[in-house]
Amino acid sequence: MYKFLICWRYLRTRYIALVSIVSVMLGVATMIVVNSVMSGFVSEMHNRLHGILSDVVLESRNYNGFSDPQEKMDKIREVAGDQVEAMTATVVVPALLTFRAGGESHHRPIQLVGVDAATQGEVSAFCKYLQHPENRKHPSFELRHGGYDTLDHQAGSDAKPREQMAIAGWEYRRRWADWAKAETVRRDLEEQRQPRTGSADNLPADPFAAVRAEEPEVVFDPAKDQYDGVVLGMALAVGYRDEQGLDHFMLMPGDDIRLTTATAGEPPKFQTKTFTVVDLYESKMSEYDSQLVFVPIDKLQQMRGMIDPTTGVGMVNQIQIKLKPGADGVEVRNRLQKAFASTHFIVSTWQDKQGPLLSAVYMEIAILNILLFFIIAVAGFGILAIFLMIVVEKTRDIGILKSLGASRAGIMGIFLGYGLSLGIVGSGVGMVLGLAFVHNINEIADWLGELTGKPLFDPSIYYFYKIPTIVNPWTIAWIVLGALGIAVLSSILPALRAALLHPVEALRYE
Amino acid sequence: MNRHVSREILDDHGDCSTTQLATTRGPVALDAKSHASVEPRRIDPAHAQGDVLRTTGLFKSFRKGPVEVPVLRGVDMSVRRGELLAIIGQSGSGKSTLLHLLGTLDAPDEGEVHFEGRRIDNLSSAQRDLLRNRRFGMIFQFYHLLPELNVLENVLTPLMITESVLGYLLRRRHHRRRATELLELLGLDHRLTHKPRELSGGEMQRTAIARALVTNPDLLLADEPTGNLDHETGREILEVLRALNREQNLTIVMVTHDQSIADQADRVVRLVDGQVQNA
Numbered sequence: 003m004y005k006f007l008i009c010w011r012y013l014r015t016r017y018i019a020l021v022s023i024v025s026v027m028l029g030v031a032t033m034i035v036v037n038s039v040m041s042g043f044v045s046e047m048h049n050r051l052h053g054i055l056s057d058v059v060l061e062s063r064n065y066n067g068f069s070d071p072q073e074k075m076d077k078i079r080e081v082a083g084d085q086v087e088a089m090t091a092t093v094v095v096p097a098l099l100t101f102r103a104g105g106e107s108h109h110r111p112i113q114l115v116g117v118d119a120a121t122q123g124e125v126s127a128f129c130k131y132l133q134h135p136e137n138r139k140h141p142s143f144e145l146r147h148g149g150y151d152t153l154d155h156q157a158g159s160d161a162k163p164r165e166q167m168a169i170a171g172w173e174y175r176r177r178w179a180d181w182a183k184a185e186t187v188r189r190d191l192e193e194q195r196q197p198r199t200g201s202a203d204n205l206p207a208d209p210f211a212a213v214r215a216e217e218p219e220v221v222f223d224p225a226k227d228q229y230d231g232v233v234l235g236m237a238l239a240v241g242y243r244d245e246q247g248l249d250h251f252m253l254m255p256g257d258d259i260r261l262t263t264a265t266a267g268e269p270p271k272f273q274t275k276t277f278t279v280v281d282l283y284e285s286k287m288s289e290y291d292s293q294l295v296f297v298p299i300d301k302l303q304q305m306r307g308m309i310d311p312t313t314g315v316g317m318v319n320q321i322q323i324k325l326k327p328g329a330d331g332v333e334v335r336n337r338l339q340k341a342f343a344s345t346h347f348i349v350s351t352w353q354d355k356q357g358p359l360l361s362a363v364y365m366e367i368a369i370l371n372i373l374l375f376f377i378i379a380v381a382g383f384g385i386l387a388i389f390l391m392i393v394v395e396k397t398r399d400i401g402i403l404k405s406l407g408a409s410r411a412g413i414m415g416i417f418l419g420y421g422l423s424l425g426i427v428g429s430g431v432g433m434v435l436g437l438a439f440v441h442n443i444n445e446i447a448d449w450l451g452e453l454t455g456k457p458l459f460d461p462s463i464y465y466f467y468k469i470p471t472i473v474n475p476w477t478i479a480w481i482v483l484g485a486l487g488i489a490v491l492s493s494i495l496p497a498l499r500a501a502l503l504h505p506v507e508a509l510r511y512e
Numbered sequence: 513m514n515r516h517v518s519r520e521i522l523d524d525h526g527d528c529s530t531t532q533l534a535t536t537r538g539p540v541a542l543d544a545k546s547h548a549s550v551e552p553r554r555i556d557p558a559h560a561q562g563d564v565l566r567t568t569g570l571f572k573s574f575r576k577g578p579v580e581v582p583v584l585r586g587v588d589m590s591v592r593r594g595e596l597l598a599i600i601g602q603s604g605s606g607k608s609t610l611l612h613l614l615g616t617l618d619a620p621d622e623g624e625v626h627f628e629g630r631r632i633d634n635l636s637s638a639q640r641d642l643l644r645n646r647r648f649g650m651i652f653q654f655y656h657l658l659p660e661l662n663v664l665e666n667v668l669t670p671l672m673i674t675e676s677v678l679g680y681l682l683r684r685r686h687h688r689r690r691a692t693e694l695l696e697l698l699g700l701d702h703r704l705t706h707k708p709r710e711l712s713g714g715e716m717q718r719t720a721i722a723r724a725l726v727t728n729p730d731l732l733l734a735d736e737p738t739g740n741l742d743h744e745t746g747r748e749i750l751e752v753l754r755a756l757n758r759e760q761n762l763t764i765v766m767v768t769h770d771q772s773i774a775d776q777a778d779r780v781v782r783l784v785d786g787q788v789q790n791a
Contacts, residue, residue, distance in 0.1 A: 004669050006677070007665065008658070011660035015660055398656065399659070399660075402656045403658075403673070405650050406644065406669055407643075407645020407646070407673050408673050409637075409638055505617045505618070506612050509617070509652070509656065
């Protein structure tokens, strides 16, 4: 009983010891903040990666792909049908995106994905990332009349509006076509006004005019017609995001772009085709948003010559599989890999595909935790030093207690208990601080940004508007336990010293 | 072997049940296990005569650098039940060391200390802790109160040491009453919640006496109890001790260097150069 009473009194009267636990407190707070932010990022990444990638992918080792996807799907059902929920066949090839914006021609290397609009949504969160509310329900490669999101539907209410998107769709396409038409007329007029000079005068105005007039006119009115639809990754369409987090679009639904890819077969030939942007895809993983371009699978197969002229069945190079909830992806992968010759097929789970990225992040978290734990360990030495001081200061009291019959264990208990209670105070306050920080992290980041004049969390880098955080109670429990452990460990030596003091020496001590 | 012996020592609370203060004893008794001791009690002739403490051939020296300084050189003495014994000697004569040996705070280099006929100088430290806690009371020249605790808490400390947490909490009211009664007896009932630094020297010493008596000890060991007090206050403290000795038959061993204080004692043992000088 006296242990608790004396512990409590020491705790209330020795402020210097409270100073020694400030570092425990800060260490605990920092660890909680770092872990919460990191697990927020990881989980955000997980969700997005998992949203983009299907659970398990069966793909051919080359871009030419394999024929008869239906047969492969039947085989997959046979091997792992109990775990498979849905499947879709896709063609994924590298391609070149070309478009004109601001009077300049732009080129982007991309990953062209031929998808079946009907079934793609069943295996991954493809639809969820589209910008038209109707497309999110029923994805389609037809240009919509309008009604594209002007507010990021995935971000919170404080997302910055995308005002340009208000006119996207047919409205935008018509305006653009009218403007182009007007521009042509204007240019023609200008040319007529300026008389040609030099040898050009001798040439006929249009050497093919006569021929063209005879051809039946292919009537394609950009104001009313669209090419085949394409869904562009958001980062391809957004020219840049400014410091306020406002997006400036270079391409919007309604624009035309050109895609160049190589045909299947030997030797590959380049094929270029014009498409009309019908929607934008925003997974918020910049790697994907700046790379992925979706077109209808049959158009891509046509373009690449992947359709067997005799059967009319297209070749594909990927089958994406969605598993039932709770199914074991690794097990399905192993079963499929056994069933399909690994010389021709690769089977991978979505974690396999993003393995290096995820494990890099996990390693980062582990290293950060180790380093931060050292801060608390350093705090332990602070406690040790101050406790040794307190033991010296309290030598006489220790002698008194011994003369009253307190045992060694009892004296040790006082100082161990004191260390523990300091640990509790330190990690408790640290925990509250840490949790409060995590809770208000975005406000703090904004405030720090204002203070330093430089945004701390730049939305143009992360494509998040807010810092994601996840507070895991187990992590916090471990951090607090670790801090308590260090506080107790570092009070063992002073406690031992106190317990082993000779009572007479201690009483004589002045 | 020793274990059994010491249990018996601790069991035997002596004959002070007739004293007024002892009526509130009870919870201080040991746990049931100690009663299981089957070893027959050895009767020490000295014990039979009423010697509470007896020492034979005590030697103790301290090391000061390379030199061994002998402090006690063969001390033979005894304390009889119910007496107020004064140990008097010049400073450096070894009187405080002798008291520490009697109170098992220190162990002699040679010789034995017997308490109620059982040897106590070679007990384990845990057993000595028990002995000090339950059978001995000690007061010191510099009062040695715990500065963080108030008067009442200081007096309760030995009981808190005796009891487990649960036991203390269960009997808390009882213990508080006992401590308060003691403090009342010593005229400190208006000071219960004061910290030691708010008390005068005499009040601190009286608090220390209350603390020493709260577990109802058989023996009070006092190390220069008046040494740090002015003459008048010292006399008061001495009167308190005298009264305790007389009215409650409490055995008191008091160390002093002051002849006038020693004169108040029933018997005086004079220490000169670490040996008992027969007066």
